[in-house]
Amino acid sequence: MxxxxxxxxxxxxxxxxxxxxxxxxxxxxxxxxxxxxxxxxxxxxxxxxxxxxxxxxxxxxxxxxxxxxxxxxxxxxxxxxxxxxxxxxxxxxxxxxxxxxxxxxxRLPGIHPRDLSLEDEGSLRKLSGMLAQTLLRMHEWKSESCGEWIPASREVEPFPVSYRDWLYGRIRHWLRDAQNYAPVAAEDWAWTEEILDAATDSFDGFDRPVYVMGDFKFDNLLVRRNGDQWELSGLFDFTNGYFGDGAADLPKIATQFIDRGRSDLAERFVLAYRDGLADKEGFDQRIKVHTLHQKILDWGCFHAIGAVSWNPEWTFREWAFRYIMH
The missing domain is CATH 3.30.200.20 (Phosphorylase Kinase; domain 1)
Structure with missing residues (x-):
C-alpha cells in the first residue's frame, strides 16, 4: 500500500x-x-x-x-x-x-531545513552534503527485490511486473491523469518518452534495490546546530516507503533547492549522493526519470488545486526542463 x-x-x-x-x-x-x-x-x-x-x-x-x-x-x-x-x-x-x-x-528536536536563511551560504553548502550523506546511509538498507513491505506477511512483496514496467507505467498513468487538469501536448509526451527510452537499459539492468523513503523533503527533516556544523536531528513520516532505486529519493529536495533559486545547491546535493555510490552505472539516466516522475505529479496536482505559481503559458516540458539535470 x-x-x-x-x-x-x-x-x-x-x-x-x-x-x-x-x-x-x-x-x-x-x-x-x-x-x-x-x-x-x-x-x-x-x-x-x-x-x-x-x-x-x-x-x-x-x-x-x-x-x-x-x-x-x-x-x-x-x-x-x-x-x-x-x-x-x-x-x-x-x-x-x-x-x-x-x-x-x-517529538524530535531541531528546525526544518526550509527555515534556514538562504543567505547563510556556508550552512547551506554543508546542508546539501549532509542530506546526501543521510540518504547514502539510509540506502544501505538493501532488499533482494523491488517491492513493498507487507505488514501481514512481514516480507517485501515484489512488484507484479519488472521495476521498470512498474515505474514507467506510473509515469504514463499520471501524465494521462494530468491531462484532466492541465495542458499536456504531443510534444510533452514525446519528450517524456525520449527520457524513458534513454534510461531503459539502465533500469533493465538495475539489481540493487534499497529502502526508498518516498517522501525525503525538508518538511520531513529536522536539523540543529552542533558547534559550527548543522547535523541531522530528525527524520520522520515513512508512509510512502518501499524498496527500489535510491535515486528516487533525490528529486524532492533538489526541487526545493531549485524553487528557492539555488539550482547550484540542488546539483551539489545530487552529485554528492552520486559520488558516494559504489556503483554509479546508469545513475545519470535513472535520476532524470525519477525527476520526470515527480514533476508529472506536481504538474497535475498544482493545476488541479489552483496552485500554479509559474507562467501559465508554459508547456509541461518548458516548466519541467529546468528541474532535470543535463
Missing part, C-alpha cells in the same frame, strides 16, 4: 483532552499539559503533545490498514542504522479511545 499516491488523508478531527490523557496513560507517559496541531505534515494526522515527562507526537486515523505497523517497522530498522528517527514508536491498534488506531512517538 505504501506506493499508492494519496491526494487526501484521514484527518484526526476533534479530539478531547480526556482522550489524549487516556492515550498517554496507556503508555505511562505522564499528565497532559497541552497539545496543538502540527503546522504541516502527515496530512492532518498528527498532534504535538506535551506532558510532565516530555514532548510527543500523536499520529492516528490511518490512511489504510497497516499504515502504522509499516511505519513502526521502518522506524525500527532505520534506528538500527543510526538515523535519528522517532523511537520508540509506541502503537496502539485498539480503537476504544479515538475510534481508530494511533501511535505516540517522541
Amino acid at each position: 505504501t506506493t499508492t499516491i494519496y491526494f487526501s488523508t484521514n484527518k484526526l478531527g476533534d479530539v478531547t483532552s480526556e482522550q489524549l490523557q487516556k492515550a498517554l496513560d496507556r503508555f505511562s507517559l505522564g499528565r497532559l499539559r497541552g497539545c496543538r496541531r502540527t503546522a504541516s505534515g502527515a496530512g492532518g494526522q498528527t498532534l504535538f503533545l506535551e506532558s510532565d515527562v516530555g514532548e510527543f507526537v500523536l499520529k492516528g486515523n490511518p490512511l489504510y490498514k497497516g499504515q502504522l505497523s509499516e511505519e513502526r517497522y521502518f522506524v525500527t530498522e532505520l534506528l538500527q542504522r543510526g538515523l535519528p528517527v522517532p523511537a520508540p514508536y509506541r502503537m496502539d491498534e485498539r480503537s476504544d479511545i479515538f475510534g481508530w488506531p494511533y501511535a505516540v512517538m517522541p
Whole structure:
C-alpha cells in the first residue's frame, strides 16, 4: 500500500483532552499539559503533545490498514542504522479511545531545513552534503527485490511486473491523469518518452534495490546546530516507503533547492549522493526519470488545486526542463 499516491488523508478531527490523557496513560507517559496541531505534515494526522515527562507526537486515523505497523517497522530498522528517527514508536491498534488506531512517538528536536536563511551560504553548502550523506546511509538498507513491505506477511512483496514496467507505467498513468487538469501536448509526451527510452537499459539492468523513503523533503527533516556544523536531528513520516532505486529519493529536495533559486545547491546535493555510490552505472539516466516522475505529479496536482505559481503559458516540458539535470 505504501506506493499508492494519496491526494487526501484521514484527518484526526476533534479530539478531547480526556482522550489524549487516556492515550498517554496507556503508555505511562505522564499528565497532559497541552497539545496543538502540527503546522504541516502527515496530512492532518498528527498532534504535538506535551506532558510532565516530555514532548510527543500523536499520529492516528490511518490512511489504510497497516499504515502504522509499516511505519513502526521502518522506524525500527532505520534506528538500527543510526538515523535519528522517532523511537520508540509506541502503537496502539485498539480503537476504544479515538475510534481508530494511533501511535505516540517522541517529538524530535531541531528546525526544518526550509527555515534556514538562504543567505547563510556556508550552512547551506554543508546542508546539501549532509542530506546526501543521510540518504547514502539510509540506502544501505538493501532488499533482494523491488517491492513493498507487507505488514501481514512481514516480507517485501515484489512488484507484479519488472521495476521498470512498474515505474514507467506510473509515469504514463499520471501524465494521462494530468491531462484532466492541465495542458499536456504531443510534444510533452514525446519528450517524456525520449527520457524513458534513454534510461531503459539502465533500469533493465538495475539489481540493487534499497529502502526508498518516498517522501525525503525538508518538511520531513529536522536539523540543529552542533558547534559550527548543522547535523541531522530528525527524520520522520515513512508512509510512502518501499524498496527500489535510491535515486528516487533525490528529486524532492533538489526541487526545493531549485524553487528557492539555488539550482547550484540542488546539483551539489545530487552529485554528492552520486559520488558516494559504489556503483554509479546508469545513475545519470535513472535520476532524470525519477525527476520526470515527480514533476508529472506536481504538474497535475498544482493545476488541479489552483496552485500554479509559474507562467501559465508554459508547456509541461518548458516548466519541467529546468528541474532535470543535463
